[in-house]
Amino acid sequence: DEDRALLEAEGPGEGDDAAGDARPVVAVIGRPNVGKSTLVNRIIGRREAVVEDVPGVTRDRVAYDAEWSGRRFTLVDTGGWEVDATGIHLRVAEQAEIAVELADAVMFVVDATVGATDTDEAVVKLLRRSGKPVVLVANKVDDQRTEADAAMLWSFGLGQPYPVSALHGRGSGDALDAVLEVLPERSAVAGAYAPGGPRRVALLGRPNVGKSSLLNKLAGSERVVVDHVAGTTRDPVDEMIELGGQTWRFVDTAGIRRRVHLTRGADFYASLRTQTALEKAEVAVVLIDAEDKIAEQDIRVVQQVIDSGRALVLAFNKWDLLDEERRYYLEREIEKELVQVPWAPRVNVSARTGRHLEKLVPALETSLDSWDQRIPTGRLNALLGEIVAAHPHPVRGGKQPRILFATQASTRPPRFVLFASGFIEASYRRFLERRLREEFGFEGSPIEIAVRVRE
Numbered sequence: 001d002e003d004r005a006l007l008e009a010e011g012p013g014e015g016d017d018a019a020g021d022a023r024p025v026v027a028v029i030g031r032p033n034v035g036k037s038t039l040v041n042r043i044i045g046r047r048e049a050v051v052e053d054v055p056g057v058t059r060d061r062v063a064y065d066a067e068w069s070g071r072r073f074t075l076v077d078t079g080g081w082e083v084d085a086t087g088i089h090l091r092v093a094e095q096a097e098i099a100v101e102l103a104d105a106v107m108f109v110v111d112a113t114v115g116a117t118d119t120d121e122a123v124v125k126l127l128r129r130s131g132k133p134v135v136l137v138a139n140k141v142d143d144q145r146t147e148a149d150a151a152m153l154w155s156f157g158l159g160q161p162y163p164v165s166a167l168h169g170r171g172s173g174d175a176l177d178a179v180l181e182v183l184p185e186r187s188a189v190a191g192a193y194a195p196g197g198p199r200r201v202a203l204l205g206r207p208n209v210g211k212s213s214l215l216n217k218l219a220g221s222e223r224v225v226v227d228h229v230a231g232t233t234r235d236p237v238d239e240m241i242e243l244g245g246q247t248w249r250f251v252d253t254a255g256i257r258r259r260v261h262l263t264r265g266a267d268f269y270a271s272l273r274t275q276t277a278l279e280k281a282e283v284a285v286v287l288i289d290a291e292d293k294i295a296e297q298d299i300r301v302v303q304q305v306i307d308s309g310r311a312l313v314l315a316f317n318k319w320d321l322l323d324e325e326r327r328y329y330l331e332r333e334i335e336k337e338l339v340q341v342p343w344a345p346r347v348n349v350s351a352r353t354g355r356h357l358e359k360l361v362p363a364l365e366t367s368l369d370s371w372d373q374r375i376p377t378g379r380l381n382a383l384l385g386e387i388v389a390a391h392p393h394p395v396r397g398g399k400q401p402r403i404l405f406a407t408q409a410s411t412r413p414p415r416f417v418l419f420a421s422g423f424i425e426a427s428y429r430r431f432l433e434r435r436l437r438e439e440f441g442f443e444g445s446p447i448e449i450a451v452r453v454r455e
């Protein structure tokens with residue numbers, strides 16, 4: 001049957017590897033005409049590809065699937081940028097900065113026959129600042145004679161220059177070996193899980209809010225228990241549940257079903273379970289007992305979801321027990337206690353009667369869509385331009401930090417990087433987040449805004 005096929009396709013180990021976009025990212029950066037595209041073509045084995053001989057041909061960043069020594073990664077060609085005699089420094093820095101921000105490791109390509117230029121030096125500075133691992137490629141070393149040119153590049157202080165001839169294929173293997181050595185197994189910049197496969201839901205909440213009841217109600221007889229460790233019945237971790245015509249993977253359900261009554265350290269184990277479930281999940285449903293006062297522990301679980309960067313749905317359970325008075329006070333409590341998540345979709349359910357359970361799937365989908373949402377750089381910068389023009393950052397110490405440009409570095413959750421000329425205050429960041437949400441929604445997803453200050 002379909003579920004079984006799914007499970008087999010996802011068997012232990014492979015399930016984790018299904019994380020196509022957790023694949024590490026290598027960016028190839030460098031001045032125009034140093035041979036980046038030739039190198040990329042060499043690596044991805046696209047020998048016939050046309051390489052432009054004209055500096056300044058505008059190309060976007062292009063990502064390719066690449067493989068070396070049995071390891072797969074994403075290779076990003078930062079192509080070219082518009083060259084204009086006066087602006088080249090800035091453009092190189094911008095392109096390089098974005099590419100580096102989005103990478104787990106960098107191949108910095110220099111033309112060894114030309115040697116270090118001022119632009120190269122500028123890039124070296126930003127590489128140092130980024131803290132990302134760098135492999136220095138001294139390209140156009142077509143023969144023994146030019147190897148000495150490559151050695152000159154030790155002066156960058158980026159470690160060993162790898163002499164390469166991208167054109168003839170010389171030395172690129174050694175450079176790639178060096179890249180794999182510094183490349184993490186999983187990407188720190190890509191999203192947590194690949195699209196495709198059932199979406200992963202963590203059902204969270206403090207004891208007695210009704211997690212187990214809800215899981216049983218949702219699963220009904222359709223329940224399929226997934227055993228991660230073959231041959232054990234001790235650790236049924238995930239369950240596949242059909243809801244709204246699709247399969248959802250409820251992660252780490254063992255802790256919900258097996259009611260562990262721990263006398264000591266119960267809080268610690270509860271929070272650990274929440275944490276491990278979040279690691280595996282894309283979206284969390286935080287269940288709150290609507291009849292009971294919103295507790296410190298409820299707020300803590302919500303905060304854990306935000307910190308984990310997962311999508312969020314709030315489910316107020318035991319709605320069947322509520323009278324009018326309680327409903328009134330509940331709304332006041334929500335306004336007061338859950339101020340950090342005005343963006344989370346909310347469903348009022350009863351695990352006992354099944355009330356409004358059909359609203360759970362649309363809420364999950366809304367949150368996941370937001371979590372996956374990508375805002376084109378052009379739109380983002382246009383909006384920021386308007387915001388900043390209408391409400392500039394306050395002047396501090398006689399200076400006004402300016403936002404130079406912005407990009408969405410990743411999805412799952414949406415993460416924005418602003419490049420600014422000075423420190424951006426927390427209150428201004430919160431203001432920007434509010435405006436981004438007003439414009440783009442992001443209902444149900446946390447968003448992150450990071451600021452890089454350029455010297």
Ligand code: GDP
Binds near residue numbers: 030139164168
């Ligand atoms: P990019 O602008 O950095 O992407 O550079 P390209 O890959 O477009 O290469 C620019 C020029 O350098 C092209 O004419 C390439 O054929 C040439 N080139 C690239 N790699 C090498 C190399 O290893 N040796 C020599 N001699 N030429 C190269």
Ligand code: GDP
Binds near residue numbers: 207214319349352
């Ligand atoms: P868990 O500790 O979060 O898994 O909570 P349980 O599912 O074990 O539920 C705790 C108690 O609340 C049990 O006695 C349930 O029967 C009860 N309960 C759960 N959901 C509801 C509901 O929607 N309405 C009512 N009236 N009781 C519920």
